[in-house]
Amino acid sequence: MSYRVAVVGATGNVGREMLAILEELNFPVSEMHAVASRRSKGVEVAFGDRTLRCEDLEQFDFSKVDIVLMSAGGAVSKEWSEKIGKAGPIVIDNSSAFRMDPDVPLIVPEVxxxxxKDARKKNIIANPNCSTAQLVVALKPLHDAAKITRAVVATYQSVSGAGKEGMDELWNQTKAIYGLGDATPKKFPKQIAFNVIPFIGAFRDDGYTDEEAKMWVETHKMLDPSIRLTVTCVRVPVFVGHSEAVTLEFDRPIEPEEARELLRDAPGVLVVDKQEADGYVTPVEAAGEFAVYVSRIRKDPTVPNGLSMWVVSDNLRKGAALNAVQIAQLLDEQGVIQPQSGYRTLTV
Incomplete structure (x- = not known):
């Protein structure tokens, strides 16, 4: 016995990654359904050594599955997730549609x-924003040991966070600039090739963007509402992998070596931190990996009890697809859905 699973948005970057990770972690699947919009009906996607044909979202009978991994965007989730939940399965939603709903748990399993335990209120669980997910994995063990009072974060987010269109724009602009072609921005507000853009999402009245606000409200919901957090989100010309420069203030002194030891013992974290020219992790090394990597741990001498560090992770994996599959594992482990067969638990 095992689970009947549907992936909605199966043709997108994250949907395909969900299918790959379900197979990679040997999640117990008796039936797998790839679901997408009507225009993608019949499109083939891979699941292990099998090929699945996408089924039409509007015609699919969700009462015949146990778990739905939703990665079709906020508008689709707002229209469908509650309907699907009422049909019986638990929806693990990758969009922002339900993250701040008080009846929907927002979960990073390591945090x-x-x-x-609240999953059955609406039969929906929310995945956090990709940048928040890797941040809270790194903050949790430190916050447990020495309470974080303030955090200053600058993100360096890859174009895959904007979907296939973002990746295509970086590729096409790069070719166009080398070939003296047309590099006019379409997906992003400014040229992304050989450039950085300090703007993701939409501006709010306070001058921050909604992408920046997501990081502090989600951190407050999952970790601690008393942490004061300010964020600047930047899009960079990297295909896969988000990076974050993080400066923290604690309520007691914490030495860099203590922080390294706490992080080395934490689930989901790998510390790569040597004072050498290559003693840190970049998005190139993190792409395709499960872990949240932490490097450049050092004192911040400008504030009492301050530390700075560098956090990198594959945003399509821990920031989205992997976290969703880990939530599915968690549902099984804690008996929210009945265990029906075994699988290997993720360790990094």
Whole structure:
């Protein structure tokens, strides 16, 4: 016995990654359904050594599955997730549609696994923003040991966070600039090739963007509402992998070596931190990997009890697809859905 699973948005970057990780982690699947919009009906996607043909979202009978991994965007999730939940399965939603709903748990399994107990309120669990996911994995073990009072974060987010269109724009602009072609921006507000853009999402009245606001409201919901957090989100010409420069203030002194030891013992984290020219991780090394990498841990001498560090992760994996599959594992482990067969638990 095992689970009947549907991936909605199966033709997108994250949907395909969900299918790959379900197979990679040997999640117990008896039936797998690739679901997408009507225009993608019949499109083939891979699941292990099998090929699946996409089924039409509007015609699919969700009562015949146990778990739905939703990666079709906020508008689709707002229209469908509650309907699907009422049909019986638990929806693990990758969009922002339900993250701040008080009846929907927002979960990173390494950070707040107990929140899964609320999954049946609406049969929906929310995945956090990709940048928030890797941030809270790195903050959790430090916050448990020495309370974080303030955090200053600058993100360096890859174009895959904007979907296939973002990746295509970086590729096409790069070719166009080398070939003296047309590099007019279409997906992004400014040229992304050989450039950085300090703007992701939409501006709010306070001058921050909604992408920046997501990071502090989600961190407050999952970790601690008392942490003061300010964020600047930047799009960079990297295909896969988000990076973050993080400066923290604590309520007690914490030495860099203590922080390294805490992070080395934390689930989901790998510390690569040597004072050498290549003693840190970049998005190139993190792409395709499960872990949240932490490097450049050092004192911030400008504030009492301050530390700075560098955090990198594959945004399509831990920032989205992997976290969703780990939530599915958590549902099984904690008995929210009945265990029916075994699988290997993720360790990094």
């Amino acid at each position: 707040n696994p107990d929140a899964v």
